Amino acid sequence: MKNENLYNYILGIADNSLILGQRMGELCGHGPSLETDIACTNISLDLFGQVRSYFQYAAKIAGDKRTEDDIAMLRKEREYKNVLLVEQPNTNFAYSIGRQFLFDVYHLAFLTELQKSSDLTLSAIANKCVKEVSYHERFSSDWVKRLGDGTEESNQKMQEAINDLWTYTDELFHQTPADIAMVTEGVGVDVTKLKEKYYKQVSELLQEANLEVPESKWFQKGGKEGIHTEHLGYLLSDLQYMQRTYPNMEW
Amino acid sequence: MSEEQIRSLEKQFDERIARDEKIEPKDWMPEKYRHTHIRQMSQHAHSEVVGMLPEGNWITRAPSLRRKVALLAKIQDEAGHGLYLYSATETLGVTREELYDQLHSGKAKYSSIFNYPTLTWADMGAIGWLVDGAAIINQVPLCNTSYGPYARAMIRVCKEESFHQRQGYEIMMKLANGTPEQKDMAQDALNRWWWPSLMMLGPTDDKSVHTEQSMKWKLKRKTNDELRQQFIDQTVPQADLIGLTIPDPDLKWNEERQSYDFGAINWDEFWQVVKGHGPCNKERMKARVNAWEEGEWVRDAAMAYAEKKQERKQKQAV
Amino acid sequence: MSNKKNWPLWEIFVRSKNGLEHRHFGSLHAADAEMALENARDVYTRRNEGVSIWVVESKHITASNPEHNGELFEPAQDKVYRHPTFYDLPDEVKHM
Numbered sequence: 001m002k003n004e005n006l007y008n009y010i011l012g013i014a015d016n017s018l019i020l021g022q023r024m025g026e027l028c029g030h031g032p033s034l035e036t037d038i039a040c041t042n043i044s045l046d047l048f049g050q051v052r053s054y055f056q057y058a059a060k061i062a063g064d065k066r067t068e069d070d071i072a073m074l075r076k077e078r079e080y081k082n083v084l085l086v087e088q089p090n091t092n093f094a095y096s097i098g099r100q101f102l103f104d105v106y107h108l109a110f111l112t113e114l115q116k117s118s119d120l121t122l123s124a125i126a127n128k129c130v131k132e133v134s135y136h137e138r139f140s141s142d143w144v145k146r147l148g149d150g151t152e153e154s155n156q157k158m159q160e161a162i163n164d165l166w167t168y169t170d171e172l173f174h175q176t177p178a179d180i181a182m183v184t185e186g187v188g189v190d191v192t193k194l195k196e197k198y199y200k201q202v203s204e205l206l207q208e209a210n211l212e213v214p215e216s217k218w219f220q221k222g223g224k225e226g227i228h229t230e231h232l233g234y235l236l237s238d239l240q241y242m243q244r245t246y247p248n249m250e251w
Numbered sequence: 252m253s254e255e256q257i258r259s260l261e262k263q264f265d266e267r268i269a270r271d272e273k274i275e276p277k278d279w280m281p282e283k284y285r286h287t288h289i290r291q292m293s294q295h296a297h298s299e300v301v302g303m304l305p306e307g308n309w310i311t312r313a314p315s316l317r318r319k320v321a322l323l324a325k326i327q328d329e330a331g332h333g334l335y336l337y338s339a340t341e342t343l344g345v346t347r348e349e350l351y352d353q354l355h356s357g358k359a360k361y362s363s364i365f366n367y368p369t370l371t372w373a374d375m376g377a378i379g380w381l382v383d384g385a386a387i388i389n390q391v392p393l394c395n396t397s398y399g400p401y402a403r404a405m406i407r408v409c410k411e412e413s414f415h416q417r418q419g420y421e422i423m424m425k426l427a428n429g430t431p432e433q434k435d436m437a438q439d440a441l442n443r444w445w446w447p448s449l450m451m452l453g454p455t456d457d458k459s460v461h462t463e464q465s466m467k468w469k470l471k472r473k474t475n476d477e478l479r480q481q482f483i484d485q486t487v488p489q490a491d492l493i494g495l496t497i498p499d500p501d502l503k504w505n506e507e508r509q510s511y512d513f514g515a516i517n518w519d520e521f522w523q524v525v526k527g528h529g530p531c532n533k534e535r536m537k538a539r540v541n542a543w544e545e546g547e548w549v550r551d552a553a554m555a556y557a558e559k560k561q562e563r564k565q566k567q568a569v
Numbered sequence: 570m571s572n573k574k575n576w577p578l579w580e581i582f583v584r585s586k587n588g589l590e591h592r593h594f595g596s597l598h599a600a601d602a603e604m605a606l607e608n609a610r611d612v613y614t615r616r617n618e619g620v621s622i623w624v625v626e627s628k629h630i631t632a633s634n635p636e637h638n639g640e641l642f643e644p645a646q647d648k649v650y651r652h653p654t655f656y657d658l659p660d661e662v663k664h665m
Contacts, residue, residue, distance in 0.1 A: 029307035032546025035608040041327040150552025242314035251314035553600035
């Protein structure tokens with residue numbers, strides 16, 4: 001492939017939305033209220049819409065016969081480049097919201113920068129996504145406040161979720177070789193520069209939500225290099241089920 | 252009010268409906284009208300919400316991204332439709348929590364068809380094509396029903412639902428035109444969903460208890476048997492078009508009636524499922540009850556937060 | 570039923586596009602006004618139906634009683650002089 005770095009870079013972005021969209025989609029029909037159910041599905045739909053734009057572009061760059069669906073559904077587990085955070089399961093609603101919030105704050109900052117990419121397709125996609133993700137961030141922040149500053153029980157649950165998910169936040173700011181190459185070319189976003197603002201913003205909101213900012217400095221990483229938590233395999237076996245069981249068919 | 256006064260009010264009320272006037276929430280209405288509407292509308296709402304589950308099974312496994320977003324959007328619409336219908340029911344003086352309580356305790360019914368399992372991807376096609384097709388036949392006349400909030404909710408539902416059946420038929424078409432394996436999958440789904448879809452239009456007219464009253468109140472415009480015939484007559488050519496076979500050896504065009512004759516429906520199976528012994532009754536109810544119970548602390552938290560915020564605002568104002 | 574507090578009901582008004590009034594679209598449940606707005610956005614404007622949303626908690630709406638419809642609305646029925654057709658003018662008069 002001529003432009004392998006760009007291809008890998010796009011996959012890195014798209015896989016986050018793909019896996020998070022899949023997780024949010026799992027909630028459809030099982031939300032705490034009908035209204036919340038509809039809202040979570042909307043987030044999932046936004047994310048899958050983004051995924052399609054990215055993978056259609058990636059398929060064009062790959063220039064072989066692969067389609068958006070091949071790229072989305074026919075890679076092996078070690079080839080998925082999403083961060084560990086987004087693959088974490090829907091343990092309860094606090095985990096779903098916590099995961100969404102910790103990702104949204106990053107995602108919005110990232111897309112805001114990606115709009116300036118010298119790659120016109122990427123900047124156009126970012127331009128469209130940034131509006132969707134602004135809403136996601138507002139939605140998840142509001143819910144972190146509701147759960148954090150709601151009842152004693154909800155505060156406990158939200159705190160537990162944040163404590164557990166915190167360990168996956170640092171990875172958001174790691175760079176892969178493809179990332180570095182793309183930053184050098186003016187295509188990619190230098191995520192290391194987003195880190196300080198991220199932790200400041202997240203910490204302020206957690207405090208407003210009557211939650212403690214975890215102090216742990218031990219972080220997990222690996223997703224960007226394809227070394228995932230055990231959760232991803234199960235998620236992929238659902239995601240890939242049809243494409244694997246009935247290969248080379250159109251749906 | 253004396254009985255005579257009530258009878259006179261009821262007569263005026265029936266005349267209003269006969270004149271095609273709409274009844275609005277605060278208008279006087281016979282108790283029976285209120286009860287019948289609460290029952291039918293909430294049953295309708297429950298069906299939308301329970302109906303999310305069999306299709307929800309396939310969100311994570313949809314075969315392509317295009318199919319996945321279409322399916323998600325469709326199921327989301329069903330949540331929306333449940334919501335419109337619950338809201339319309341609430342105008343009759345019952346709360347959503349009470350309605351959920353009736354559903355979860357097994358007191359309220361929902362459409363039996365959702366107690367069948369979705370085993371393959373083709374079931375997404377069959378549900379959209381057949382189940383939504385049958386539902387539309389039931390629903391379109393309700394856009395003109397006598398109770399205003401119900402009619403308005405149904406207008407919105409019907410407008411949004413227009414893509415649902417197309418979505419399902421497109422899935423079936425693609426499978427029917429695909430590999431032999433895909434075509435088998437489509438035929439198998441049609442075989443399993445055909446008869447339950449016919450049953451979905453309700454018991455035969457001689458066994459249907461509510462028909463006459465419902466006709467008067469415009470909760471129904473045609474009888475169950477008429478609707479069923481309409482459904483069969485419009486669906487058979489659609490199956491022919493994509494080369495699938497309706498699983499009924501007795502199905503035959505009747506030149507004289509200009510309609511299809513069809514085989515006997517297994518009503519024992521219907522009543523078995525209605526009475527709670529279908530393949531998935533327990534799972535469906537368990538999923539709904541779980542969602543509601545596990546969501547309780549979330550709903551409580553949001554309420555507690557709203558109250559705290561209100562208090563803080565008031566303090567600031569002082 | 571327990572006496573715990575459930576999310577109250579809100580009435581949702583949506584302006585479809587600028588130049589049109591807000592119209593009643595339906596109702597939904599939410600814990601507070603912000604959530605009512607967010608829910609309304611997801612429930613009632615998924616298909617691009619709106620550019621502005623109002624939410625009002627249902628309990629704050631005061632409605633007229635249909636039993637008073639006679640005294641409230643019927644007196645207006647025969648005040649035909651409020652309508653232009655009440656006035657006889659020759660056809661030659663233009664622009665009026």
